[in-house]
Amino acid sequence: MSNTTNKFSYWSISSSAIALLLAIPLVIVVSNIFVPAGEVWQHLAETVLQDYITNSLLLMFGVAIGSLILGVGTAWLVSVTEFPGRKYFEWALLLPMAIPAYIIAYTYTGMLDFAGPVQTSLRELTGWGYGDYWFPEIRSLGGAALMLSLVLYPYIYLMARAAFLSQSLCVLEVSRSLGNGPWRTFFYVGLPLARPAIVAGLSLVLMETLADYGTVQYFGVSTFTTGIFRTWYGLDNAPAAAQLASILLVFVVVLVTLERISRRQSRYHDTGRRKQALQRLKLVGWGRISATLFCLLTLLFGFLLPAAQLVSWAIDTYETMIDQRFITLFFNTLELATFSALLALVLALLLNYARRLQPTYGVRFAVRAASMGYAIPGTVIAVGVVIPFGWFDNTLDSWMREQFNISTGLLLSGTIAALLFAYMVRFLAVSLHAIESGLERITPSMDEAARVMGERPMGILGRIHLPMLKGSLITALLLVFVDVLKELPATLILRPFNFNTLAVRAYELASDERLADTACAALAIVVAGLIPVILLSRSLSKTRRYSA
Amino acid sequence: MKMQLEVKNVAVAYDACAVIEGISFSLQPGEIGCLLGPSGCGKTSLLRAIAGFEPVTHGEIRLHDKTVSTQGNSVPTEQRRVGMVFQDFALFPHLSIEKNIAFGLKHLKAKQRDERVDELLKLVGLEHLKKSYPHELSGGQQQRIALIRAMAPRPNILLMDEPFSSMDAELREQLAHEIRDLLKRDGITAILVTHDQLEAFALADVIGVLGHGELHQWDSGYQIYHRPANRFVADFIGQGVMLPGNIVGDKRVETEMGIFEGELPENCNPGTLVEMLLRPDDVLHDDDSETKLKVMAKAFRGAEYIYTLALPSGQTILCLVQSHHDHQIGELIGVKLIVDDLAVFPVSEKTNTPLKKPG
Numbered sequence: 001m002s003n004t005t006n007k008f009s010y011w012s013i014s015s016s017a018i019a020l021l022l023a024i025p026l027v028i029v030v031s032n033i034f035v036p037a038g039e040v041w042q043h044l045a046e047t048v049l050q051d052y053i054t055n056s057l058l059l060m061f062g063v064a065i066g067s068l069i070l071g072v073g074t075a076w077l078v079s080v081t082e083f084p085g086r087k088y089f090e091w092a093l094l095l096p097m098a099i100p101a102y103i104i105a106y107t108y109t110g111m112l113d114f115a116g117p118v119q120t121s122l123r124e125l126t127g128w129g130y131g132d133y134w135f136p137e138i139r140s141l142g143g144a145a146l147m148l149s150l151v152l153y154p155y156i157y158l159m160a161r162a163a164f165l166s167q168s169l170c171v172l173e174v175s176r177s178l179g180n181g182p183w184r185t186f187f188y189v190g191l192p193l194a195r196p197a198i199v200a201g202l203s204l205v206l207m208e209t210l211a212d213y214g215t216v217q218y219f220g221v222s223t224f225t226t227g228i229f230r231t232w233y234g235l236d237n238a239p240a241a242a243q244l245a246s247i248l249l250v251f252v253v254v255l256v257t258l259e260r261i262s263r264r265q266s267r268y269h270d271t272g273r274r275k276q277a278l279q280r281l282k283l284v285g286w287g288r289i290s291a292t293l294f295c296l297l298t299l300l301f302g303f304l305l306p307a308a309q310l311v312s313w314a315i316d317t318y319e320t321m322i323d324q325r326f327i328t329l330f331f332n333t334l335e336l337a338t339f340s341a342l343l344a345l346v347l348a349l350l351l352n353y354a355r356r357l358q359p360t361y362g363v364r365f366a367v368r369a370a371s372m373g374y375a376i377p378g379t380v381i382a383v384g385v386v387i388p389f390g391w392f393d394n395t396l397d398s399w400m401r402e403q404f405n406i407s408t409g410l411l412l413s414g415t416i417a418a419l420l421f422a423y424m425v426r427f428l429a430v431s432l433h434a435i436e437s438g439l440e441r442i443t444p445s446m447d448e449a450a451r452v453m454g455e456r457p458m459g460i461l462g463r464i465h466l467p468m469l470k471g472s473l474i475t476a477l478l479l480v481f482v483d484v485l486k487e488l489p490a491t492l493i494l495r496p497f498n499f500n501t502l503a504v505r506a507y508e509l510a511s512d513e514r515l516a517d518t519a520c521a522a523l524a525i526v527v528a529g530l531i532p533v534i535l536l537s538r539s540l541s542k543t544r545r546y547s548a
Numbered sequence: 549m550k551m552q553l554e555v556k557n558v559a560v561a562y563d564a565c566a567v568i569e570g571i572s573f574s575l576q577p578g579e580i581g582c583l584l585g586p587s588g589c590g591k592t593s594l595l596r597a598i599a600g601f602e603p604v605t606h607g608e609i610r611l612h613d614k615t616v617s618t619q620g621n622s623v624p625t626e627q628r629r630v631g632m633v634f635q636d637f638a639l640f641p642h643l644s645i646e647k648n649i650a651f652g653l654k655h656l657k658a659k660q661r662d663e664r665v666d667e668l669l670k671l672v673g674l675e676h677l678k679k680s681y682p683h684e685l686s687g688g689q690q691q692r693i694a695l696i697r698a699m700a701p702r703p704n705i706l707l708m709d710e711p712f713s714s715m716d717a718e719l720r721e722q723l724a725h726e727i728r729d730l731l732k733r734d735g736i737t738a739i740l741v742t743h744d745q746l747e748a749f750a751l752a753d754v755i756g757v758l759g760h761g762e763l764h765q766w767d768s769g770y771q772i773y774h775r776p777a778n779r780f781v782a783d784f785i786g787q788g789v790m791l792p793g794n795i796v797g798d799k800r801v802e803t804e805m806g807i808f809e810g811e812l813p814e815n816c817n818p819g820t821l822v823e824m825l826l827r828p829d830d831v832l833h834d835d836d837s838e839t840k841l842k843v844m845a846k847a848f849r850g851a852e853y854i855y856t857l858a859l860p861s862g863q864t865i866l867c868l869v870q871s872h873h874d875h876q877i878g879e880l881i882g883v884k885l886i887v888d889d890l891a892v893f894p895v896s897e898k899t900n901t902p903l904k905k906p907g
Contacts, residue, residue, distance in 0.1 A: 441641070448625070451625040452626070453651050455652075
């Protein structure tokens with residue numbers, strides 16, 4: 001006989017501890033609103049703050065327009081109509097996701113600047129010389145919006161496509177039976193029904209836009225992220241940087257709220273259980289050609305061209321670039337990403353099991369709090385990590401000196417630990433989500449079925465949970481791995497002295513205007529970035545099977 | 549005779565709020581019991597208490613002559629040797645059918661395990677699915693696999709939680725009979741939880757009617773239908789109307805439809821105002837009968853009609869008639885009443901639940 005009173009209360013203690021730890025950066029940033037930043041803040045408010053706000057808003061507006069046209073347009077074409085190549089575009093349109101925005105910015109700059117292939121051939125064709133003609137400047141706010149749209153539209157594409165496919169045939173047929181043609185049906189029924197999903201996708205796109213540092217920095221566009229950097233390094237004023245970060249957080253909160261509301265709405269917009277394959281609209285004539293062309297151009301500009309540019313650069317430069325230093329760098333990055341992924345996995349498992357075994361209000365809140373970070377820009381998190389860690393180091397150091405006359409120096413600041421901590425804050429949500437969706441498939445009655453058949457809790461873990469979760473565990477690992485690989489701003493601020501990752505190396509080379517030399521590091525990032533794309537396209541083909 | 553399952557004065561509570569209370573019943577080896585009641589009556593909680601998933605807050609549960617649950621103490625589920633069939637079947641999606649069935653047989657040697665699996669698959673005629681995976685099976689096949697998986701380790705008792713709720717109506721009854729044959733052939737003691745009385749009648753030897761956390765009656769299906777212990781059972785099981793009447797002597801009830809004789813409850817003395825349960829099948833259509841009643845409504849059921857007939861007082865009764873007797877609304881038809889078992893309740897016992905309408 002065993003006692004049946006609750007024996008799992010340590011679940012709630014450990015999950016709250018994790019959530020509290022991960023909330024530190026956010027709390028620090030927000031609480032710095034009340035720290036007087038003195039003249040610096042005054043100076044910022046009078047000079048550049050206006051620019052930051054205007055530029056960030058304009059950038060968001062531009063990216064919204066661009067990614068909506070690309071995302072909704074392609075999603076509608078591949079899910080509702082039939083045209084040559086549709087089956088391939090369905091997954092290929094995700095490929096731009098593999099390229100971080102700052103890398104696509106490097107490639108386009110290389111292609112479009114004065115010495116690049118486009119302008120050179122233009123001059124050869126026309127005989128113009130320097131200053132004889134006008135050419136659009138890619139390194140501008142408009143250019144940044146274009147770059148971000150080209151790699152971020154897949155978020156909208158994914159959500160919109162799922163929404164279009166999940167629309168029950170019935171509502172669309174009702175519209176047809178009431179005398180609306182296929183086009184009217186799309187604009188009056190299909191599109192409005194998909195709106196919440198599209199808005200949810202758009203808010204993700206805008207969150208990424210706000211978080212972007214690499215692109216806007218390289219293009220010289222002053223937004224919040226670059227402003228935080230400048231205040232931090234140029235003016236060396238932590239409270240002012242934190243206050244800028246807080247304003248940025250206001251934007252983020254609006255977007256997160258928008259996303260939450262849209263997701264909730266999209267549940268109400270679910271039109272029924274019976275999901276039958278839609279009779280695809282067969283495009284003919286010009287429609288057919290335009291559809292193929294539209295998808296092809298999106299793919300071309302979003303992936304094929306930049307990837308080709310990277311490959312061609314890499315072929316030119318690999319002999320000089322791939323040296324002992326690069327190999328160390330490569331393995332450094334790999335190690336860091338692997339370790340982060342493993343750590344995130346352990347934390348995600350712990351939190352998910354806490355919620356499963358003890359779904360109290362406190363535990364559920366802790367899990368939600370721990371997954372907040374996905375919306376917070378890396379720059380903000382970095383500021384929120386540096387301030388408390390620095391304070392801790394200084395306090396400990398002076399105390400130890402007073403008491404024991406020992407200097408402990410910097411224990412946490414500028415260490416891998418600080419970097420890992422920031423990654424957990426930012427990417428734990430990815431891992432949590434992957435595990436959660438896997439764990440959902442193991443119903444409580446499966447646990448119970450195993451127990452009535454004489455299996456102990458550890459046995460259930462080994463015989464039921466582990467084999468059923470295997471796929472989700474791998475997904476969680478891969479996704480965090482790739483995210484860490486691509487991460488730029490937080491790494492830039494927090495990395496230990498002389499410690500580089502592939503992303504930081506590419507950034508440094510680009511800053512030195514050695515664009516071609518970025519190719520090897522950039523290509524490695526893009527290739528790794530293909531992993532989540534492959535995972536996504538596999539789940540895509542699964543939904544296709546169920547809905548077709 | 550030794551009892552396979554004994555439930556003695558059991559209560560189960562969530563957060564100090566009792567879900568069921570004072571439940572007692574027992575099952576002999578090989579007997580099939582059923583807990584029948586509306587949703588939310590606590591029947592699943594009781595089943596889960598027997599399985600060991602819920603602690604009891606009062607009373608005792610004994611399985612195969614061993615105490616397994618008392619207040620504050622509970623033998624872990626995995627040591628109780630119970631089998632359970634879940635509402636959603638809970639087949640393990642990552643294991644083949646064969647491995648699903650063998651899941652609880654790890655104490656056996658490989659050869660014996662294989663034999664047991666084959667034997668069970670043969671029993672339900674699904675040998676060809678041995679290597680398949682759960683998602684490849686139809687609902688009925690999954691149901692049978694879930695059943696034999698639970699039977700495989702030869703449990704002390706087999707618990708079934710609404711096992712037919714996800715099935716089509718036609719399949720339900722067929723499966724219920726099939727499962728009853730299986731359980732009887734293997735002499736398995738089992739207990740089923742359902743809200744569907746036809747399922748209960750098809751499968752069980754003894755039925756317990758649960759409502760509002762209490763066990764109202766523990767009896768055979770026939771008794772529960774024709775001799776309900778109280779108004780709750782009378783209302784919940786089958787159709788019928790309550791005919792007002794009064795006691796006019798020893799074992800005699802007078803109603804608008806005449807005087808009926810039979811066993812009466814203890815508290816029915818002459819003069820007591822009572823209600824008498826009249827089932828649709830107690831009212832027979834007979835053209836020769838002098839009693840003619842007006843047809844107020846009719847419901848076609850395929851093989852039969854249920855006519856709603858009006859008595860002179862305005863009280864209506866239900867009458868079950870073979871469907872080739874097609875009468876129009878407003879017509880007068882002759883009926884006679886044959887009530888073998890009297891179900892009489894003093895008026896004071898009236899509950900708020902209305903009697904179910906024919907439908």
